[in-house]
Amino acid sequence: MDLWSLEPVALPAELDVLRRDVRAFLAKELSSGRIAANCDQWLGGWDHAFSLRLGERGWIGMAFPAQYGGSAAGALARFVVTEELLAAGAPVAAHWIADRQSGPGLLKFGTEEQKRAFLPRIARGECFFAAGMSEPDTGSDLASVRTRGRQVNGGWRLTGTKVWVSGAHRAHAMIALARTEPRTANRHAGLTQFIIELPDPDVHIRPIRLLTGEHHFNEVVLDEVFVPNARVLGEPGSGWHQVTSELAMERSGPERILSTFPLLAVAADHLAENGERSSASRVGAVVGRLWALRQLSLAVAGRLEAGAAPAVEAAAVKDLGTRFESVVIDTVRLLSQVVPDLGSNRPLPRMLAESILHSPGFTLRGGTNEILRGVVAKELGVR
Amino acid sequence: MSEIIAALVATVREASAKQCDIGAVTACADGGWNAELWTALEQIGVTMLSVPEEHGGAGGDVAAAVAVLEVLGEYSAGVPLAETALLAGWLIAGCGATVPSGPMTAAVASPELRTRQEDTGLSVRGTVARVPWARYAHHVAVLDNGRVILLGRSDFLLEQGTNLAGEPRDDLAINAIVPASRVHEPSADSAISVQAFYGRAALARAALMAGAARRALELAVAYAGEREQFGRPIAKFQAVQQHLAAMAGEVLLSKMAVEAAALALDTQGDADVAVAAAKLVAGQMAGVVASLAHQIHGAIGFTEEHPLRHSTTRLWAWRDESGNEDEWSGVLGQRVVSEGTGGLWSLLTGAR
Ligand SMILES: Cc1cc2nc3c(=O)[nH]c(=O)nc-3n(C[C@H](O)[C@H](O)[C@H](O)COP(=O)(O)OP(=O)(O)OC[C@H]3O[C@@H](n4cnc5c(N)ncnc54)[C@H](O)[C@@H]3O)c2cc1C
DSSP: OGGGGOOOOOOOTHHHHHHHHHHHHHHHHHHTTSSOOOSSHHHHOOOHHHHHHHHHTTOSSTTSOGGGTSOOOOHHHHHHHHHHHHHTTOOOHHHHHIIIIIHHHHHHHOOHHHHHHHHHHHHHTOOOEEEEOOBTTBSSOGGGOOOEEEEETTEEEEEEEEEEEETTTTOSEEEEEEEOSOOOSSTTTTEEEEEEESSOTTEEEEEEEOTTSOEEEEEEEEEEEEEEGGGEESSTTBHHHHHHHTHHHHHHSGGGTOTTHHHHHHHHHHHHHHTOOTTHHHHHHHHHHHHHHHHHHHHHHHHHHTTOOOHHHHHHHHHHHHHHHHHHHHHHHHHHOOOOOTTOSSHHHHHHHHHHHHHHHHTTTTSOHHHHHHHHHHHTTOO | OOHHHHHHHHHHHHHHHHHOSHHHHHHTTTTOOOHHHHHHHHHHTOTTTTSOGGGTSOOOOHHHHHHHHHHHHHTTOOOOHIIIIIIIIHHHHHTTOOOOSSOEEEEEOOTTOEEEEETTEEEEEEEEEEEETGGGOSEEEEEETTEEEEEEGGGEEEEOOBOTTOOBEEEEEEEEEEOGGGEEOOOTTOOOOHHHHHHHHHHHHHHHHHHHHHHHHHHHHHHHHHOEETTEEGGGSHHHHHHHHHHHHHHHHHHHHHHHHHHHHHHOSOOHHHHHHHHHHHHHHHHHHHHHHHHHHGGGGGSSSSTHHHHHHHHHHHHHTTOOHHHHHHHHHHHHHHHOTTOHHHHHHTOO
C-alpha cells in the first residue's frame, strides 16, 4: 500500500534562514502592535495591509515562477513560511485561499493571459480569491452542484446559489464550480470552473453569520452572470478533475493542525512562568502528539515537493490534525481552569473562547472527517 | 530510504515471512523465541545493525534499524534484535569495545546493585528486574553508574517471567566477579547515559509497535472483507470502514513519528523531544488500534487460536514498556517548562 511508503523529511538547512527571517518579521509585527496573535486566523484574521507586507517580502504565491511574481519556491519552503505564520497567530485569511488554492489552480490550468492577470497581484497580496463550490443542496457530495453554466455568445451565463463562500464579500474574484453539461452516469463529468471577477452587478452577496456573529462566509447568488470565455478556468467539462487535483495540498498543510496553537503556546508560557511542573505532563501529551502530526504533515509536503499528489495521506493528516485541534482546547480548558471569555483583555480566556466558538468548523471545512475517513477506507480497499 | 536499506528491509521481510508462520509465532507465545529467524537474521547481517563496523557491528544508522524493527513487529517475531543492536551493541561499542557474537540484552542497573573492586575483578551483586529476552541472551550489558558491565550466563540466577504477549521478561539475581575485560568505560565522545538508554529503548519499542499495529490493521481489513453479515461483507458497513480508516490514521502517524525520531537521532544533537513524542504517540495509537481491531473481528478475534492476539497483546505489552504515555508526556511537559516563555514553538520545530 502506498500509504506506508511515506518518508520523514529533514528540512534542509537553508530553510532555517528563511524561517529566521519570517520569525524576526513576525516578532516585529507583534511587538509593534501592527498585528495581534489570535487563534484560527487563517479563517478569521482578514488584514489586507498585513497581506501586502507579506507580499512585499515574497511570502505569498511563493510557488509561482518568477515571471508571475513568485520565487518558484518548493512545497517545503512554503511549509516553513505558513507554519511560522500560523504558529504566531498572524492574520492571514485575506490571501489564504488565493495562495493555497486559486493561485496553484490558475498556475496549473489557467491560460497565459489569466496567469498574467492574476498571479502577480496574488503574490503581491493585492488580489484575493473566494471558492464557490458548496450550495444549499450540495455539501460533501460536491459533484451534485446545480449551478448551471449556459454557453452564450462570447462566453457563458451562470445561474445558481453558492453558500459558505469564505470572504466572498471582500474577494476580488471567485472561482465557481458549475454544471455545464447535463448529468450523465458519470457524475464527475460535465463540470466546469469559472473565474468570476467581483464585484459584479449580477452577483448578489449576502452575509451568513457564524454563531459568533462574525461575517466570514456568504451566500452568493449568481443571477445570469456573464463570464467571458477568457475567464473559463481550464477545460470546460474538466472541473471535477481540476478541483480535486489540489486536494493533497489543501488538506495536508499545517493549518489543519495549528488552528489552536496560539492557545497552546499561551498555556505553555503560563506553565513555564509559574514553574507548574506538576501539571506539565498534560501539556506534554499534547505537545508530543503535535510533534508527530507536524512530522506527518511535513512528510506529505515532502511528497508534494517531489511532484506527487498524495491525496490519501493528506486526508489522513486532516482527519487526525483537525481532531487534535480540539484536543488542545480541552486540554487547556481543563488545565487552566479559566473561564473562556471573548471580551477578556488577557490572552488565555480570550483565545480559549475564540477556539471553542470556532471549533465546529475545524472538522467540516474542506471536507468533513467522515468523508476523509472514507477516502482512507477506499485506499484500504474496503470501499 | 536508501536503496541499500530498502533491499535489506525486503530481505528481512522475506525471512520473517518464512520463519514467522502462525505455528512459529504461537510456539513463542509462552516465553519462547524464534531461533531459526535469529539465525536467518545473522546470515542477512542485521543483528548488529547501527553498531559501527570498527566495533564488530554491521554499520548502518538508527533509521535502518528502526525500519527492520517495524518489519519484525509486523511479524510478531520473537527475537531480541532491538536489545542486541540498539541497546547492548550501542553500549559496548560506545565504550570502544568490540561486540561479542550472539543474541544480547541490556538493562540499567537498579539503585540497589552493589559493586566493589576486588583483585580478580569487579564484584557485582543485586537484582535487575524484567530484563527482555535474558534467558536467551549470551550476554547482558548492564549500564551501571556510567560504566558498562558485560555479564555472561553464569554471572546470575534467572527467574523467568513474561510480558502480556508471552515474551521473556526475566528477573536476574546477579552474584559475580566480573573480570576487568568485561567492565567498560564509555569513550570520551560517547553519548551513553541512562536517559539516552531509555530513549533508544523507547524508540525501538515504538518501532516494533508501529509494525504490530500495521499487522493488526491488515488483519482487520482482510477479515472485514471476508466476514459476511446481513448478506454482505461487514466492510460494506460504513461504521466498519470508519473504524478501519481511524486505525490507518493512527498507524500512519506513529510510523511517521518513529521514523522521524530515528532520523533526528541520526542527524541532530537533541532528539529527546522526538523520541519522547514517538513513544507517546505509539502508546496512544496502541489502545485505539488494538480495541478497534478486536471490535471488527468480533468473538473470533478474542480466541487463543486466532492470530490477532499476537499483535494486540504485543501492543498492550509494549505500550507500558520503556515508558508509557504518561511518563513520556511528563518528560515532554518538563521540557516545555524548562524551555521557558515563548519556547514551545522552537521546541517543536527544533529551530531557534
Ligand atoms: C468555516 C467554513 C468555511 C467554508 N468555506 C467554504 C468556501 O469558502 N467555499 C465553499 O464552497 N465551501 C465552504 N465551506 C463548506 C464546506 O466545504 C462544507 O461544509 C463541507 O463540504 C460539508 O458540507 P455540508 O456542510 O453541507 O455538510 P453535509 O455534506 O450535509 O454533511 C453533514 C454531515 O453528514 C455527514 N456526511 C455527509 N455525507 C456523508 C457520507 N457519505 N458518509 C458519512 N457521513 C456523511 C458529514 O460528514 C457531516 O457530518 C465552508 C465550511 C465551513 C465550516
